[in-house]
Amino acid sequence: MPLQIKQELKTELINYIGECGKFLPDREDFLICIQASEKISLIKGFTGRYVICSEKNTLKQNDACGYSLSPSVKWDGIQSAAEKEIQYAEIKIGKTQWLAGNFYGSTHERAVVLLSLDDMSLEISRMLRAYRDRNTIYVLPVIFLLILLMTWHVFNVAMRPIRQIDKSITTLDLKTFEIKTALVAPYREFLNIVNSFEGLRIRLIQSFEKARRFTADASHELRTPLTILRGNAEALIKDLPNGSSEQIRVQMVISEIDRLVTITQKLLWLSRADANKLNPVFLKINLSDLMGQWVLDAQSFNPNLKLTSEIQPKIMWMCDPDLIHQLIGNLYDNAVKYNVAKGWIHFRLKQNDNGFHLSIENPSSPLPANFEKQVFDRFYRADDAHSRSIDGLGLGLSLCQEIANVHEAQLGVKVSDDGIVTFTLSDSLPPLKMTK
Structure with missing residues (x-):
């Protein structure tokens, strides 16, 4: 039993003896007096375990009462709350430890009140376990809810910088690779990720721009020589005999030139679309x-x-x-x-x-x-x-x-x-x- 609880039991026992000792050695009246007390105490719940000993008892000398009434017990005088001097002792009889209070009642008859510390220790442990089990039913859901709230809070705090990065990345234009919201590392731990993404984005922009410019420039530069080729082919076809195999082959060349012109024209349109330069007039x-x-x-x-x-x-x-x-x-x-x-x-x-x-x-x-x-x-x-x-x-x-x-x-x-x-x-x- 913890020393603090033992000291509290000792104080309460002495105070109850001082308050209700006038009824000793009558056990029933003594216990009724304790129950009638308005004090809230731990020892009040153990009235059924009180042992009242008096010199009129015919108990043998080797039992608890006999030993507590014998001169071999060393008593300590303590003042109770009722300003009555009570003698107190802790005695051990066999394997059982007892709390003992020695008092002379109104009839000047000696009485000793005994409480088994071992029984009280077991009872207190049982009460604490019952109290723990009873409160666990109410405490566990609260603890579980607190854990969930704490987990949710920690998760939100941890995910906040990731959400900020994700929000910025979602503004990325997949056609131009321009980003509307600047990508900033909320913490230095994310700096490498942000820098890597920005480096990749810039390289993609450069590669995309080079490819678009090449397509546009190639399409533009091809238009002039293709136009010249077509003009010469049309002039040549007029000089050839109608229906000849040479005229048919030149006509096939003109068809392929027209095909190349169409390709260059559409590639030029697509390069403008990639650069958002179609400039529609609504x-x-x-x-x-x-x-x-x-x-x-x-x-x-x-x-x-x-x-x-x-x-x-x-x-x-x-x-x-x-x-x-x-x-x-x-x-x-x-x-x-x-x-x-x-x-x-x-x-x-x-x-x-x-x-x-x-x-x-x-x-x-x-x-x-x-x-x-x-x-x-x-x-x-x-x-x-x-x-x-x-x-x-x-x-x-x-x-x-x-x-x-x-x-x-x-x-x-x-x-x-x-x-x-x-x-x-x-x-x-x-x-x-x-x-x-």
Whole structure:
């Protein structure tokens, strides 16, 4: 038993003997007096374990009472709270340790009050365990909640610099690699990561700029010699006999020169798009009229294809007419090239609450499994090994994607199970009011 608890028990025993000793050696009255006391104490709960000894007892000398009443016990005089002198001793009988209080009652009869320290130690331990178990039910959830809150707080504190870096990185423009929010290391531990990212970003910008400049410069420089070649070829073809094999070969050269001119023109457009230099001129146009005229013109160019349309009238759109005309032309050319014999093309234009939806549908021969994912990649061709069986450069749809991006519109493609290819263009901006 801890010394502090033992000292407290000693003080309480002496005070109760001083207060209720007048009832000694009567055990029942003594215990009633203790229970009636308004004091809150530890020893009050052990009234059932009190042993009251008096000289009238006929107990043997070797038991607890007999030994405590014998002259061999050394008593210490202590003043109680009731200003009565009480004699106190700790005695050991066999293996049991006792607290003993010696007092002469009102009848001047000697009485000794005994409490077993061993029993009290066991009882106190049991009470403490019960108190611990009872409070554990309430304390554990609180502790668990505190641990969760502390873990959440520590996690947030630890993740805060990472979130700051992530927030800055998400502002990175994937086309120019420019970052809107400066990337700053919140702590020196993140300095190497930030510096590595910035170094990588700068090298990407430099490489991207060199590639874009090379494409633009090469496309620009090739236009002049290609124009000269075409002019000389046209002059040469006039000097050759009509229908001769030499004239046919020169005509093939002119076709390939035209093909190179188209490639350089589209590469120049794409390099401008990569540099955000398409510089569109936005005008409010009647998209319905544009599509209607396009369908009429297309019918005269491809009489072998059946062209149908569903065009809602008076749909207005703020766009660059030249760029949109080129976008629709590329989508139409793609529908013609990848059509089937005696096939068809269906145009659909409708207004909805979020803008408009334009689609161009056509049947097609079996396409590669990666068609939908890679169709807008540059130089991608749906025909195997870039064969010449279908004319095309693999740049038209890439340019369409860039034009759609400039207009903040969405360009997509869907291939159905029965081989119907549908290209869609939609504007997610609030719709313009329709003209009357």
